[in-house]
Amino acid sequence: MASEPVVAGSCLCGDIRFEITPPSTAFRYCHCSRCRKVTGAAHAANLFVPAAQFKWIAGETQARRYDLPGAKRFAVSFCPKCGTRVPHKVTGTENMLIPAGVLDGTPDLKPDGSIFWGSRAAWFIETPELPKAEEYGK
Ligand SMILES: [Zn+2]
Ligand SMILES: [Zn+2]
Incomplete structure (x- = not known):
């Protein structure tokens, strides 16, 4: 089996x-x-990768992490300079949570479900119902 290419994120x-x-x-x-x-x-796009398959290239010690008090494992990590969400290890698991929008390449999986659907924003509209524009639109 050919080895899969690594996917970078930043x-x-x-x-x-x-x-x-x-x-x-x-x-x-x-x-x-x-x-x-x-x-x-409207929703997160959460990709999960085993920690052994994750590697920091730069800035690991710069990332700020917030663990939600009282939550079993909910946390968020972000860049203190630009505010972008960055990956974090999920408490109590061997997985890294990758906010998929920060990937510069295409991961091996596509989303296979929408979870906490009952908690969705009242204003959420499924994207097939929306007109598409290449840039800003009208
Ligand atoms: Zn969630
Ligand atoms: Zn940054």
Whole structure:
């Protein structure tokens, strides 16, 4: 079997960089209220990769991590310079959570489900229902 290519990721300012090596474990959209807060978006796009297949390239010690008090494992890590979410190890597991939007390449998995669907924002519209524009639109 040919070895899968590594996929690089980086924050907006480039101070924090990493690489993941397939195969990934899971890829899901999460609509929970916590993910909506930390992403500022309708849902998170969470890719999970075994920690052994994750490598920091730059800025590991710069990343700031916030563990939500009282939560079993909810945490968020981010670049303190540009605010971009960056990967973090999921407490109590051997997986890294990769916010998929920070990847510079294409991972081996596509999302296979939307979780916490019952918690989705009241304003959420499924994207097939929306007109598409290459850039800003009207
Ligand atoms: Zn940054
Ligand atoms: Zn969530």
